[in-house]
Amino acid sequence: MAIKVLVVDDSSFFRRRVSEIINSESRLEVIDVAVNGREAVEKAKALKPDVITMDIEMPVMDGITAVREIMAASPTPILMFSSLTHDGAKATLDALDAGALDFLPKKFEDIARNREEAVSLLQQRVIQIAAKRAFMRRPALRSAPTPSSIIRPLASRAAATSAHSSTSAPSRPMAMKFRASGKRYQLTAIGTSTGGPVALQKILTQLPANYPHPIVLVQHMPATFTAAFASRLNTLCKIQVKEAEDGDVLRAGVAYLAPGGQQMMIDGRPGAARIRIIDGGDRMNYKPCVDVTFGSAAKVYGDKVLSMVLTGMGADGREGARMLKSAGATIWAQDEESCVVYGMPQAVAKAGISTEDLPLDRIAERMLVEVGLA
Known part of the structure; x- marks a missing residue:
């Protein structure tokens, strides 16, 4: 039909x-x-x-x-x-x-x-x-508990699915209590596309002003939109949000949104890293591109990156996330049910790169636990 x-x-x-x-x-x-x-x-x-x-x-x-x-x-x-x-x-x-x-x-x-x-x-x-x-169209969509309230490591999904099929499901699933991994981070990196503006707003508005390290954001968006989007987020969030500019020094508690039509890279060393904004490139499908930013973050920060791939069409972010994983960084993916389009997160999950599936409404909570603020 x-x-x-x-x-x-x-x-x-x-x-x-x-x-x-x-x-x-x-x-x-x-x-x-x-x-x-x-x-x-x-x-x-x-x-x-x-x-x-x-x-x-x-x-x-x-x-x-x-x-x-x-x-x-x-x-x-x-x-x-x-x-x-x-x-x-x-x-x-x-x-x-x-x-x-x-x-x-x-x-x-x-x-x-x-x-x-x-x-x-x-x-x-x-x-x-x-x-x-x-x-x-589901009744009481925003308030009803769903299976996505339960977050499991990706490796345990198949076993959980099998167990679920052979036993009766609980009438009201309990939300998992998060535990920090104990890793130390110096950068948070987030990549997204379709559905990303709403997802980023939901996450970033829950972060406190004392968030302990810089955040780099890559949202597929036209050049004329990114400044307005950064300004909007800045008025809503406790952290500072700005459209990234070439030469920006990465500071804790500040989120840097990649400008549309260009590429955002990180240069330097931890503690003294800067943003580099370069030409979008005629051969690049995405401007900005999550792979480009994630790849540069892997080179500068190595295993000290907490990264996540959110809702979006296509597979941008998979190769950059692969580089981060090879360096020892942490990669999470938004779960299918809470995505507008389950493309980018699915790409990293299917490749075995991400370690956790997270529903959108619990990502900020998970971040705060992981960085020691909750």
Whole structure:
């Protein structure tokens, strides 16, 4: 059965363009269109689409308000379309905060080298976020305990699954109490993509101002978005968050967000390390790239890195995480159930690189235990 899509935009040209792209993929079907946010809310209730594509600026009701109302009444995976401007970035981040799962720029040429690549990217994003529909429609999703509240080392998953199948499951699983490994760290490194803005906000807002070492963040995001995102996080967090600049000295309690369109590397030695910002590179698929930052962290900090790979499409971070693991560093992965897209974390988990699967709502807690703050 095809994935049902509701296309929402006040531009007849853009509605037609998006509809043609979606309908050209056999697994997708546009079941209707809406010309403003109010109409989108009504059609979301009536038609129950699997995915909604949503414009931000519309008459009658804007896209952000529509997202809030849809998520309150009939939660549905929503893909936002945004302009690549500073104001567009702020509005898109507001939409993600309201419950949208992902975004793409309205000018497809800004995200792809040619039309075929842009068409494929839009189709794949819709297919990927459609997979979250059943999860989003569960009753009392945010408060109900789930099996992901139990964190197990990756090596014990198969045994746990076997045991689970042969015995009756507990009615209310107990959350595991974390224990620190005893390792000493000098850097935290986090890589993410689709679903990352919300995931990073959830984690970083739980960290105290006295977090004991620097944090480097790599989020796949356009160049015009990273400054706005860093600024937003900085207003919400107790730690300082900034868009990384070339020459920044890494300081404890500060998170450095890799600038979009470029690569962020670490240079120097522990205690006197600096950020290097270099050209994104024509051959690189991701700008910024998690592999690049993780790889440089492995060379400078060795086993003194606490790293994690969060929700995202693709496998960026796997090779950088492999380098960190070879140096003795710690690598965790976000668990499948709490990911918007279980691509990047799955890549490191399947390769046997990560040592723990963690649900998003417990990652900050786990970090604080590991670094001795809880």
